[in-house]
Amino acid sequence: MKTSVPTIPRQTVVQAPRPAAQFLRPDKSGFISGWPRPALREASADVRQAWGAVASRAVETIQNSGWMTGAVDQAISDTLGTGLKLNANPDWEVCGFKSEEAASEWARKAEKRFRSWSRKPLECDARGKMTISQMADAALRSHYAFGESTARILTRRRRFATTETKVQLFSPLRLVQETREEARLHQGVFLDADGLPIGYRLRVRKDGAEETINLPARDRDGRALIVHIFDGAADQTRGISPFAPILKVFRQADQLADATLVAALMQTIFAATVKSDGLSDEVFDGMTVPGEGGQPDLTGLEAFLGVKEQFWSGNRIDLSQHGRINHLFFGEELEFHNSNHPHNNYLPFMRNLLREIARAIGVSYEAMAFDYENATYSSVRMGIASLWPLVVRRRQFVSSPFYQAVYDAWMEEQVFKGWLPFPGGYQAFLKVRTAATQAEWNGPAKPTADDLKSAKSMGERLERGVSNLAIECADLGFDWEDIADQRARESAYYQQRGLPDPHAAKGSPLVGHNGGPPMDDAVEEDADTGDETQQEDV
Incomplete structure (x- = not known):
């Protein structure tokens, strides 16, 4: 016989999950899990x-939208202005110059000649137009449209042109969209084992037909033969x-503007309707009597409509004639409809869309x-202050490489x-090409809301020694050596003509006229005399 042993219920212990720090913790609401996982x-x-x-x-967006065209023009103006200015800065020790002064003199001569060459389309442009x-400017515009800019460095001997170095811009569409891993061809670019571009596959037009050719990169x-710049x-x-992140946003703004315009036009071209009590079903039934064959007799209704037709045949509402008022049939009312669009939420929403577009392009909404x-x-x-680093970055990473590639080929x-003597000649130049063509490219000055306050801030930085002329002149888009030479x-x-030096320091005795008191004293005396004269006049 089995012994009955009482069973003691045991409490089940559930271990709580150990806390852990992780990304994408369990989502109880399913908000994250409902987000489709994109490909990585x-x-x-x-x-x-x-x-x-x-x-x-x-x-298509740039060509057909005033907003986008204006934003691109603004970004290009902030970045380039009328063009970047060369500030040649060769490494004089590596290049073999005798002194830093000799290298500086050589650099100033190179700057003047490059400036003269770059401003003559017949000398610098293969097409002789730009x-x-x-x-x-066109290369930066291509950056916004295609995300990249492309050009060729050619050697062409042309009539009426002294130099043979020419630049030819071409559309990135000419680069084929072909990828062949076995040939190390990626979207029309041939790469070596390290990923260095060594060639390009282009579609060119020859004798009215297009053909595909391969060109070396150098x-x-x-020397660069193909200039391909992207960020x-x-x-x-x-x-x-x-524009890739904001194409959807621009489409939303465009559709919002079109839909609001259509609604506003439908209501702005005001409509006038005539409200009438009309004939309800009960009144209609009361005016009819059964006739033969069960058909209603509409004699009363026809008589009523006949009277109304006779009334309107002699009266007409014409909204095209100003001030004309007509009498209405009894039981009728003339009602005008006005526009209720755009809605109060239209402008804030449109501003928010434009702010997102401006943020992606790199310009301010205003x-x-x-x-x-x-x-x-x-x-x-x-x-x-927030956007200026973006302008400098765009200038440094997108525009300066184009200028630098052209400057290298010209040099x-x-x-x-x-024409430009170099220590050791051409062979020595090829060995130290990078050090010889080292340069900075200065653009337009940082825009200011108050020029006087900006000038005072600049003077304060120079006085306290936390800046120098090179930095401040570069911010204004100038070369400090050019400024010093010009001054x-x-x-x-001025001194040759017996005039006071306009650049003398304030308080210097050179500021005054020849043989006269300093300018500060003269101003004080004139001020005192002026005050006395003014008091006498009063």
Whole structure:
């Protein structure tokens, strides 16, 4: 016989999950889990898949939208202005110059000659149409449309042209969208084992037909033959338009504007309707009597409509004639309809869309939309301070490489032909090409909301020793050595004609006229005399 043993219930212990720090913690609401997981891959693959769709829409957007055209023009003006200015700065020790002064003199001579060459389309442009600054403008515009800019460095001997170095811009559409891993061809760019571009596959038009050719990226001496500039990830071989993140936003703004305009037009072209009590079903039934065959007798209704038709045949509402008032039939009322669009939420929503577009392009909303309604002095200054690093970055990473590639090719011809003597000659130049063509490219000055306060800030920095002339002049888009040379020439010019030096320091005895008191004393005496004269006149 089995012994009955009482069972003691045991409490089940549930262990609580141990706390852990992690990304994407359990989502009880399902908000994150409902977000489709995008593919994770290299940037080059994303660019290859979306390049054509983004480029076509970006080009269409720039061509047909005043907002986007104005934003691109504003970004180009902030970055380039009328063009970047060369500030040659060769490494004089590596290049073999005897002294830093000799290298500086050589650099100033190179700057003047490059400036003269770059401003003559017949000398610098293979098509003979544009200056270097105009080509830089077009290259930056291509950056916004296609995400990249492309050009060729050619050697052409032309009539009426002294130099043979020519630049030819071409559309990035000429680069084929072909990828062959076995040939190391990625979107029309041939790469070596390290990912260095060594060649390009282009579609060119010859004798009315298009054909595909392969061109090397450089010649045997290292001179660039193809200039391909874009801003992107390290593994990209082609660029993509900065408009890619905002194409949807622009489409929303465009549709919002069109829909609001259609609704406003429908209501703005005001409508007038005649309200009438009319005939309800009960009244209609009361005016009819059964006739033969069960058909209603509409004699009473026809008589009523006949009287109404006779009334309106002699009266007409004509809204095209101002001030004309007509009598209405009894039981009728004339009602006018006005416009209720755009709605109160239209302007805030449109402003928010334009702010997102301006943020992606790299300009301020106020500059893009010309809307300074709620802007203050502090907000404008803060906006400029926030966007200026983006302008400098765009100038440094997108525009300066184009100028530098052109300057390198031009310098090589100058040294090769002996027009710009270099220590050791052409062969020595090829060995130290990078050190010899080292340069900085200065653009337009940082915009200010108050020039006087900006000038005082500059003077304060120089006085306290936390800045120097090179930095401050570069911020204004000038070369400090050019400023110093020009000031010296102006001072000498004034002194030769017995005039006070306009650049003498304040309080210096040189400020006054020859043989006269200093300018400060003269001003004080004139001020005192003026006060006395004024008191006498009063």
